[in-house]
Amino acid sequence: MNSKLIKHAVINPDAPPESLEAKQPPVDNGTERYDTAPYFSAEHMRAEWSKLWTQSWLIAGARSDLKKQGDYFVFDIGDESILVTHTAEGIRAFYNVCSHRGCRLVHDERGNRNVFVCPFHSWSFENTGKLRRVFDEDTFRPDVIAHRPGLTEVACEEHAGLLFINMADSPEPLADAIGLPEGYLEAYNIDKMRVVRHVRSEWGSNWKVGVEAFYESYHLHTVHPETNGVMGDLNVQYDLYPRGASRMIVPLGQPSPRMKDQETVNEGLQMMLQDAGIDPASYTGSAADVRRDIQIAKRERAKRLGLDYSRLVDGQLSDSWATGIFPNVQIGCHPEAAFVMRFLPHETDPERFYYDTMTLIVPADDPNYTPPAWMGLPEGTDYSGAHRPDCEHYGIDEDANLGLVLGQDAALLPVVQKGMRSRGFKGQLWGEQEQRLRHFHVELQRWMNKE
Ligand code: FES
Numbered sequence: 001m002n003s004k005l006i007k008h009a010v011i012n013p014d015a016p017p018e019s020l021e022a023k024q025p026p027v028d029n030g031t032e033r034y035d036t037a038p039y040f041s042a043e044h045m046r047a048e049w050s051k052l053w054t055q056s057w058l059i060a061g062a063r064s065d066l067k068k069q070g071d072y073f074v075f076d077i078g079d080e081s082i083l084v085t086h087t088a089e090g091i092r093a094f095y096n097v098c099s100h101r102g103c104r105l106v107h108d109e110r111g112n113r114n115v116f117v118c119p120f121h122s123w124s125f126e127n128t129g130k131l132r133r134v135f136d137e138d139t140f141r142p143d144v145i146a147h148r149p150g151l152t153e154v155a156c157e158e159h160a161g162l163l164f165i166n167m168a169d170s171p172e173p174l175a176d177a178i179g180l181p182e183g184y185l186e187a188y189n190i191d192k193m194r195v196v197r198h199v200r201s202e203w204g205s206n207w208k209v210g211v212e213a214f215y216e217s218y219h220l221h222t223v224h225p226e227t228n229g230v231m232g233d234l235n236v237q238y239d240l241y242p243r244g245a246s247r248m249i250v251p252l253g254q255p256s257p258r259m260k261d262q263e264t265v266n267e268g269l270q271m272m273l274q275d276a277g278i279d280p281a282s283y284t285g286s287a288a289d290v291r292r293d294i295q296i297a298k299r300e301r302a303k304r305l306g307l308d309y310s311r312l313v314d315g316q317l318s319d320s321w322a323t324g325i326f327p328n329v330q331i332g333c334h335p336e337a338a339f340v341m342r343f344l345p346h347e348t349d350p351e352r353f354y355y356d357t358m359t360l361i362v363p364a365d366d367p368n369y370t371p372p373a374w375m376g377l378p379e380g381t382d383y384s385g386a387h388r389p390d391c392e393h394y395g396i397d398e399d400a401n402l403g404l405v406l407g408q409d410a411a412l413l414p415v416v417q418k419g420m421r422s423r424g425f426k427g428q429l430w431g432e433q434e435q436r437l438r439h440f441h442v443e444l445q446r447w448m449n450k451e
């Protein structure tokens with residue numbers, strides 16, 4: 001295999017340099033090998049909590065989950081729980097804790113309420129965080145509650161249909177922290193999408209092992225061999241952006257260059273044609289034509305269905321633009337859907353994390369319009385967007401029904417975690433297909449080295 005091909009894969013060499021598709025200039029992140037202790041040690045876990053999780057912008061949820069005034073959801077991370085509410089004054093976020101004796105205030109994951117009543121002594125709060133009522137107020141000496149203790153606010157900002165929170169005392173503006181070019185996420189109209197599935201499952205590794213596994217396509221040929229027929233794993237374009245952000249463009253609808261047969265329209269390609277509205281039985285092209293024909297078909301279908309693909313280039317119609325936002329998110333960007341995955345630290349165990357995924361799709365009136373089958377949404381999923389499903393929670397030994405590919409990752413990650421513990425392992429050695437991992441670690445070091 002030609003190593004130059006791997007290093008310099010470019011999806012569209014004709015893309016103008018200012019386009020979102022253009023290959024970004026290389027970033028030299030060195031060749032350093034990093035310490036493995038941060039994958040196991042409780043001390044490092046605490047350091048990450050104080051220096052990273054409580055200081056950086058984190059995706060708390062989808063803006064479309066707070067459509068009506070009074071809508072709220074709770075975002076749990078580590079030991080904290082954040083209440084995000086749609087108030088008369090816009091979207092606000094608070095620590096989910098009563099100011100009286102510290103009882104957790106809200107226990108439902110989502111709902112619609114303008115007033116929150118504490119389950120301990122029934123103090124109540126407006127959804128703007130304002131203290132509304134102290135039960136038996138006349139039994140308090142006035143000095144104790146003279147400051148009318150409301151809920152403690154957390155910074156909250158919206159970007160491209162996603163709500164971010166930040167627990168820092170004076171956080172930088174979200175726009176400065178994202179790192180992606182303007183218009184990048186906006187092009188996908190995530191603000192018009194609706195959550196159709198939300199799963200939070202516990203996995204047996206450090207959260208960074210999770211991020212790393214999803215930031216490269218190097219492992220597809222071994223862990224996910226079924227993708228060989230439909231994913232150009234060696235033609236992936238890797239791009240690094242400021243602030244630890246990165247993306248990989250994975251061409252879909254073409255066989256892996258590792259495959260001998262580049263002609264046959266295999267079963268996987270047939271399924272992709274079908275998903276794009278092309279009848280595979282009467283298809284006359286070869287495997288090399290499938291990706292392009294999918295792009296043409298989707299562009300044409302979008303017009304018919306009134307879907308807005310105006311800001312998407314042809315490559316975005318077929319390919320997965322897997323986009324990483326530091327520290328813990330990857331969004332699989334597709335014209336039909338956004339697959340938002342968050343790697344959330346466990347409360348106490350550095351060798352566990354929560355893999356939290358939300359699938360958002362553009363609702364369409366046409367009942368025949370569904371997200372591609374390979375996205376692995378279970379049968380019976382309601383694509384109308386009319387009903388926001390509850391988050392499904394799965395423990396470490398439960399099958400989260402995430403589909404074949406993600407199931408393969410869930411099984412492998414604990415094996416990697418275990419191996420990394422060995423006295424014989426001296427730290428990860430990353431190749432150019434893993435350049436996003438190094439980029440992530442350089443940014444992580446920057447946060448962890450802050451005083
Ligand atoms: S702790 Fe909430 S009312 Fe007492």
Ligand SMILES: [Fe+2]
Binds near residue numbers: 224409
């Ligand atoms: Fe994987």
